[in-house]
Amino acid sequence: MKNTLTVYSDKRYIILWLCSFLTFGSLFFIISHFEDFFKEFSIKPPFKISSGLAVLLFSITAGCTRFFTVKLTNKYGEYKVIVGSILINFISCFGYYISSFFVSYSITIYIFLSFRILHGFSLIFQPVSTAIITGIFLKSQRGRFLSAFSLSASIAIGLFPMLSRLLDNHFSEIFLVASMFPLAALLLMMFYPRSSTDKKQNDDSNSVLFKESFPEKIYSPILITFLISIIYGSLIVLSIKMEKDIENEGIPEGFFFLVITIVSVFIRLITGKYFDKINRLVLLMISAFCATLTMIIFSFDRSLxxxxLGAFIFGVSRCIFTPITWAWIADVVPDETKEYCYSINTFSTEIGIGIGALMASIEYPEFINKYLIFAIFPAFSFIYLLSLYKFYNKTF
Known part of the structure; x- marks a missing residue:
């Protein structure tokens, strides 16, 4: 097993980190433009199209990848599965680009949404790459190194929405540029050391979906992942609306995710080495409390x-939540079910994000504060985690 310096300089780790950065960069480079892009269609479909719908369609298929992640990895190996997911990302973004030239045709919106559904399958990259990364280092180091690995997504989520504003709603150019990021990731994968980690499972079962040895402890982190992801999905939609509400104070679109990124990078650089020294349940309780507080703050009147403040607190929640839930799962599952359990976690994440985005897109009566509704989910997570810590296993 490698020491800290060797892990950070490992070629597999570096390439997967950069590919994760480019993958999430392409996703968030376009996501804030969907609402305005849908207004370009001269012929509207019989249903409401919104950024929430776009996120939901992506999340459903991204979540469904868990049903065949293990089977594909068993059959083709990790390298081919990762390359395939990046290729799907490229095809989808380029499909958006082609669609942007035909917005005057009624069928184009359906073609566009079909590419959106296809795009969700590209997120099979996440559980497979995480499985590779967790195999590189010791159990006692997982929280720290997964925290560093998840920084790739955090930085991309904060940086790329701001960069996309340089194109000022020139949608064809936005989608074309977004397709270049997965193309760069494909080029990076040409230098990936396949012989080191491109392994296939020798298990002759199609997958571990129905193994009786499936650990019961997996259900708790998956439940927490689902509940907190609802908040994240809602803020993908609501943050855009909040930024527009206070735009006259000089807040550009994408500023919310930029604040989250700055907070995440700072906290992980300063405290990352302590992530494996503190009880995982305690860390997740802090994350759930911060997420609850964020929604309560946003429930008040808009002000800069x-x-x-809300973005800062949610950044604290997010930078703890992502690596610790993955590390928690890695701690409690046997190696033979590791990739499947990561896929399940991805499923709960994406379904939670999709439900949150869809709920945020719904118009509520004036007497209902939607932010307080969303605060219920992390509040329940906090209570559930506290009960686990108080009455059950305290050794996570």
């Missing part, structure tokens, strides 16, 4: 100070 409250917006930045």
């Amino acid at each position: 100070i409250l917006f930045i």
Whole structure:
């Protein structure tokens, strides 16, 4: 097993980190433009199209990848599965680009949404790459190194929405540029050391979906992942609306995710080495509390100070939540079910994000504060985690 310096300089780790950065960069380069892009269609479909719908369609198929992640990895190996997921990302973004030239045709919206559904399958990259990364280092180091690995997504989520604003809603150019990021990731994968990790399972079962040895402890982190992901999905939609509400104070679109990124990078660089020394349940309780507090803050009237404060607190929640849930799962599952359990976690994440985005797109009566509704989910997570810590296993 490698020491810290060797892990960070490992060629597999570096390439997967960069590919993750480019993958999430392409996703969030376009996501804030969907609402405006849908207004370009001269012929509207019989249903409401919104950014929430776009996120939901992506999330459903991204979640469904869990049903065949293990089977594909068993059959083709990790390298081919990762390359395939990146290729799907490229095809989808380029499909958006082609669709942007035919917005005057009624069928184009259906073609566009079909590419959106296809695009979700590209996120099979996440559980497979995470499985590879967790195999590189010791159990006692998982929280720290998964925290560093998840920084790739955090930085991309904060940086790329801001960069996309340079194209000022020139949608064809936005989609074309977004397709270049997975193309760069494909080029990086040409230098990936296949012989080191491109392994296939010798298990002759099609997958481990129905193994009786499936660990019961997996259900708790999956439940927490689902509940907190609902908040994240809602804020993907609501943050865009909040930024527009206070735009006259000089807040550009994408500022919310930029604040989250800055907070995540700072906290992980300063405290990342302590992630494996503190009880995982305690860390997740902090994350759930911060997510609850964020939604309570956003429930008040719009102001620049409250917006930045809420984004800062949610950044704290997010930078803890992502690596610790993955590390928690890695701690409690046997190696033979590792990739499947990561796929299940991806499924719960994406379904949670999709449900949250869809709920955020719904118009509620004026007497209902939607932010307080969303605060219920992390509040329940906090109570559930506290019960686990108090009455059950305290050794996570």
